[in-house]
Amino acid sequence: MSKDNRILVTGAGGFIGGHLVKAFREDGFHIRAVDIKPFSEWYQLFVDVENLTLDLRNLDACREVTEKVAMVYNLAADMGGMGFIELNKGACMLSVLINTHLLIAAKEAGVGRFFFSSSACVYNGDKQTDSNVTALKEEDAYPALSEDGYGWEKLFSERMSRHFREDYGLVTRTARYHNVYGPHGTYKGGREKAPAAICRKVIEAKLSGRREIEIWGDGKQTRSFMYITDCVKGSRMLMESDFADPLNIGSSELVSINQLVDIVEEIAGIKLERRYNVSAPKGVNGRNSDNTLTRKVLGWEPSTSLRDGMELTYRWIYDQITANASLFSKWSWDGRTAPHADRSQVFSLDKSTHAQLEEYQL
Numbered sequence: 001m002s003k004d005n006r007i008l009v010t011g012a013g014g015f016i017g018g019h020l021v022k023a024f025r026e027d028g029f030h031i032r033a034v035d036i037k038p039f040s041e042w043y044q045l046f047v048d049v050e051n052l053t054l055d056l057r058n059l060d061a062c063r064e065v066t067e068k069v070a071m072v073y074n075l076a077a078d079m080g081g082m083g084f085i086e087l088n089k090g091a092c093m094l095s096v097l098i099n100t101h102l103l104i105a106a107k108e109a110g111v112g113r114f115f116f117s118s119s120a121c122v123y124n125g126d127k128q129t130d131s132n133v134t135a136l137k138e139e140d141a142y143p144a145l146s147e148d149g150y151g152w153e154k155l156f157s158e159r160m161s162r163h164f165r166e167d168y169g170l171v172t173r174t175a176r177y178h179n180v181y182g183p184h185g186t187y188k189g190g191r192e193k194a195p196a197a198i199c200r201k202v203i204e205a206k207l208s209g210r211r212e213i214e215i216w217g218d219g220k221q222t223r224s225f226m227y228i229t230d231c232v233k234g235s236r237m238l239m240e241s242d243f244a245d246p247l248n249i250g251s252s253e254l255v256s257i258n259q260l261v262d263i264v265e266e267i268a269g270i271k272l273e274r275r276y277n278v279s280a281p282k283g284v285n286g287r288n289s290d291n292t293l294t295r296k297v298l299g300w301e302p303s304t305s306l307r308d309g310m311e312l313t314y315r316w317i318y319d320q321i322t323a324n325a326s327l328f329s330k331w332s333w334d335g336r337t338a339p340h341a342d343r344s345q346v347f348s349l350d351k352s353t354h355a356q357l358e359e360y361q362l
């Protein structure tokens, strides 16, 4: 694709969307970045990118953002880890409006390619009952028994994308992401997934001196976790490929949650007493990505080791937490600067949008 053609990234204020914008920007592409959140809450914001705050559940907003766009990467969704998706099924299902309206608008605007970010949560729950799970192949989404709420929305939107391709000729690509982690993502507030949540909890224990950690479930449940740079690479490769069906983009390095905690403890240089909360949201007992088809189609699969990716993630979350602590102490003694959760919010108070963007640039 010519670098003069515009790429639309939705959910650009979020974790994966923010990293995609960064990667396209570094490669010199013309980017339109859209999110419902105010700029002060974007994880990554770049001055030299066209940034918009819009609610993409609305068809008119989708029409506006798809104008003169060659490719759409749809990363926008109301989502989170188990703590969010188990308790917000209605909200998760409403993300169907985003993908549906974006598809309609993309078709009308003659967009060249459309990428949908689906999830391993589409897979049949009956195939994920054992922590010693057989890795999931793409065909394991059927017969359908997806994760209630969030997973069903993803499965429906996969099919919607497929039918827009078959009926209207819109070229669509669908990635089934397996749990993605890394810097510049959610690590607190209720939407965080296990890798970031465990980092935060270990850091809090280290800083507070309370040498214990709460783990949801019995810790024996298993997952594979994909580092963000692999996610960005796999997404771009899939979009550029000729492969039209949903494809796993996920790590195949299976670990238990206890093993994930071991890794973070080792990075932090600390040992904690583990308390298991078996009433907390747990999801499936085991989930892993079978990458046979991914290797065949893309000649590639995610390769960042969990240990390496977690080290980078831990360092970023540690910096966020300790930076916020120092902001708070500053506020305590000068009585003027409000204690905000992140650096960008501190600058958002009374500046024009353009000046804000310059301040936020990372």
Ligand code: NAD
Pocket: 010, 011, 012, 013, 014, 015, 016, 017, 034, 035, 036, 037, 054, 055, 056, 057, 074, 075, 076, 077, 078, 079, 080, 098, 117, 118, 119, 120, 176, 177, 178, 179, 180, 181, 185, 186, 193
């Ligand atoms: P994220 O929550 O960090 O980013 C999603 C962004 O979408 C948020 O910034 C949010 O504000 C935005 N958004 C929500 N509703 C919107 C609306 N109505 N209009 C415009 N923007 C809206 O999540 P993420 O981890 O970056 O996930 C990106 C995509 O990948 C999502 O579709 C998600 O379901 C999918 N996915 C992610 C994972 C993962 O582990 N991170 C796994 C499977 C699938």
Ligand code: GDD
Pocket: 079, 080, 081, 082, 083, 085, 119, 120, 121, 150, 177, 178, 179, 180, 192, 193, 194, 195, 197, 198, 214, 215, 216, 217, 221, 223, 257, 280, 281, 282, 283, 284
């Ligand atoms: N979030 C979280 N926080 N999970 C914890 C914690 C904690 O403090 N402690 C243990 N866990 C356990 C959960 O109970 C669950 O069994 C496992 O860690 C993984 O939880 P998450 O990372 O929250 O979610 P998931 O892997 O079940 O599902 C995620 O990945 C899907 C793709 O594979 C979600 O983010 C989905 O939205 C996503 O589509």
